[in-house]
Amino acid sequence: MARIPKETVDQIIHHADIVEVVGDFVSLKRKGQNMWACCPFHHEKSPSFSVAPAKGLYKCFGCGKAGGVVQFIMDIEGTSYVEALKYLAKKYGIDVEEEEKTPEQQLAQNEKDSQYIVSSWAKDHYHRLLLNTDEGQGIGLSYLRQRGLNQTTIKTFELGYSLDQWDDLLKSATAAGFERKYLEKTGLVITKEDDQGQDTGRRYDRFRGRVMFPIHNVSGRVIGFGARTLKPNDKTAKYLNSPESEIYHKSDVLYGLYQGRQAIRTEELCYLVEGYLDVLSLHQGGIKNVVASSGTSLTDGQIRLIKRYTDNVTVLYDGDAAGIRASLRGIDMLLEGGLNVRVVLFPDGDDPDSYIRKVGDQRFKDHLENASQDFIQFKTDLVSREAAQDPVKKAEAIREVLQSISKVPDPIKRQVFLQQTSQAFSIDEQVLISEYNKLVRNASGKAAGGASGSSSGVGAGGQQKAHSPQTTPNAAPRPMSPEEEAEALMYGASPEDLMGGGGDLLTITKEDLEPVPDVLEQCEREIVRLLLLYSPQPLAPDISVAQYLLQQLDTPFKTGVYADLLHLCQEEMNQGRWPEVRTLIQHGRSDIRALVAELATEKYELSPNWTTHQIYVPRELDLLQTACDNAILRFNKVNVERALAEHMEALRRPMDEAALDEHLTNIRLLKQMDNQLASLLGTVIPRAAM
Structure with a gap:
């Protein structure tokens, strides 16, 4: 697999603005220093998804997704690290130089990427046929012109045409080096089966003699196609869509969203129509904040897509009473999704496409404003x-x-x-x-x-008002199930420990049964956190937080990911750079990226009203010397306690007198160190209180 040079990766990360990138997918609103939105990765009605521009990271406090700008593209697109970098490079006009790859090597990267590649190739193939062949121009382009579409719209939506031949795409794709299995997985090619469902070895194009409407995901990648037949008296379906695949799930796609998402965010309104041509005609008429469900019933996934960009939806109906009745359930779903819903009807049985062509762009816009209810x-x-x-x-x-x-x-x-x-x-x-x-x-x-x-x-x-189920006072305690007993014993509790004084079962949550976090791990975590957040901050005229912490560390970290992150911080220092969240959040390892995001993200910010009311609240930044001292002291104390415990445990084993004396000497020294550290931390209990 080809590699992207580190210099190019650094250039991509330097130019990629996380607010701009995330803003392509969700509507961000500033609150304090950070930007907030409803999370694009799970369904929620109040924003818990935060973007910190200064740190270059995002974090959802609901589902836990977190990372930098590259990780966001990986999460939202379900793609690889390399493909996410390529996406950002394309967005910011950065050339990515790679080793030349054959089509077979491209397909071998992974199954999903291979399907994206072959779909993109098919889109280009259909577009060329529309513009550069006699059949494409005479039938496909002629039809689009009759529907009033100009060259700009055709290019913007990358419309195409499939020749009226059994296997034009199959032959062309095979000649270009694409494997048949990916043509079949994306539904571009169909395998003919006999009556028993056995493969006959015959394969042919799914789309033949049709105008092609590429379907894009929100980042612009082609994931499927819609196709309209132009044959008179054709017994096949008027419209034909790609089947479900690894990259195309019609319930999670809205036609036109990629082209219209910026306008939806700007206008704070989304127009919802039914068909491809409705989207194309309105977009050409200057109404770019429009999407289509493409003839399918509205789904929860599509509603969540709309809500990423706006809370306001206007549904455009063609005025047919039966059609309106059938669509009412979909609008109820929009309401349930927390959207503000309005409706516009069109007269005389017109649909949005025919009406805008009949009355013109301005009168159509006037109708949208006046007829909306x-x-x-x-x-x-x-x-x-x-x-x-x-x-x-x-x-x-x-x-x-x-x-x-x-x-x-x-x-x-x-x-x-x-x-x-x-x-x-x-x-x-x-x-x-x-x-x-x-x-x-x-x-x-x-x-x-x-x-x-x-x-x-x-x-x-x-x-x-809330209706709560009735509870019976003084009800007999329910017995513990075997599963509960096993879970309790696993965490070191006995069934008797779980019973109250009167024999009643105490209320125990899952959190109560969670094992206590490793203390040493927590100490290592705190040191790494301070390094990440405050490395360049001065503690004295000639020493920074990073220098102070690294000089004080005499004992290596035991926890793998914290040890690795500490090593990365040391490497940055050796290269003459401060360890920064912006840099480390783009690391190739997912566990490093996740840890950096977690350590650098704060859910709450101090309200500026405290300052307004002249109430001084000390910040961690004002107490860095104390924070660093305590972090090092606690880390050292835990290591001393562990060493002390190891020597105490050794006394249980048989040994000669010399070994015994050595252990006792070490125990006395370690105990003295432990008391000194406790005193410095202020955790010594006075004798009078004992």
Whole structure:
């Protein structure tokens, strides 16, 4: 495998701004010195994902993901260290010189990278066919022109065309050196099977005679294709998509997000449409903050993608009543995901693509602004019209609206929606609240499999209230299960230790049973932390924190990762550089990167209001001499205690008089050292208190 020279790696890391890179994937907001967002790696509704620009690292306090700018690309893209560096190099226009590799060597890097490579090649192949062949120009390009798409849009979205031949792509890819198995894994080529499911040895292109819409992930890599047939009276599906693969999961992809993510963040709004051409026409018309679910039902993964960039979604409907009805569940999911949802309808059965071509860009934008309405209000109007004067239908309509309101996580928004619904249906608000609570309780009961459990409802005035399961006072203690006894004994406790004075079982959490962290390891950790955070800070006119700590260390570290990190800090010093988080967070070893991120990240910052109110709170930076002294003293004391314990243990074994005297002498010396260290640390217990 080719290597990237260290000089190039250093250049990439130097230029890569972590706020800029992370900002391509999530919408960051400043709070104090750091930037915050909802984590892109797990589902959450309040931000726990932090980016520290000064340190060049990110950390999620929810799921624990952490690292530098290279690690972020590795995590978000699921790619290798080298591929992450290449991504950043491309972003910042840095040339990466590698040894020339044959297509076979490229494919051999790993399965996923091979699928990315062959998908990118196929995208370029289809694009060339669209622009440079008679069939591509006469059929594919002609169709795109008829739909009003210009050359810029075609290039931006890298549209293409597949020849109406059985195996054009297969032959071309094979000639270029690509292995068939990757063509099959990405779904570009299909293997013909007989009636018994056996491979007949015949293979052919999945896409033939179709306009090709490459599907990109959020970093711009091609992961699949959508394809529209242009044959009249074709019995096959009008649209055909790539099958699921290792790199393409349609439930986690939104068409147009790569091209529109910056506009979504800037506008703080995402327009959600259904088809590829809707995205293309709106993007060309200057509405770039648009994405499509590509004809699939909206999924949780797609909703989380939108929420990375904005909390506001406007769904664009084509006005067909049956289509709107089928989409209501998807909008309920948007509400449940914590998004603010609005709706725009188009007249005369138009869809977004046809309407913008009919009325032009400006009138279309005016329509988006004037016709936009809140989804709850929209649904209320829709179902109330359907109910007309039928009381039974009206009651069902109210329940449908309440069902959507129950998906809204914000209690204040729920209260407002309940008031609006009360007015819209001319029904007493308290009756509405009572029915709402009944729906919530029923939903909670079903979710718990019929068992009683906690649920949330709305009290008078729409206030949230909790329903807790009843507990029986003075209930007999439940016996410990064999698993609990085994777990307790594993951590050094007996079943009797777990019982209270009256024989009741004490409440024991998993944290209570966790083994106590190794004290020496904690001491080593603290020294490394101080080195990372404060190396250049002066303790005296001629000595820095790094110099002081490294000079004081006489005993080698025992814990592997801390010893390795200490060695890296020493190497940086030997090279005339201070150990820095920005540098070490990019290390090739994942455990080093994770440790540096963990040590350098603080969840909380001191509020500036303390200074405003003239309340002085000492910072660690102001107490560095004390922090360094204590770290070294504790480290030395733990090592002395360990040596003392080893000599005490040796006394249990048979030995001659000379060996015994040696151990006793060492014990006396070590005990004196231990007392001196305890005195310096202020941990000696006065005799009067004993």
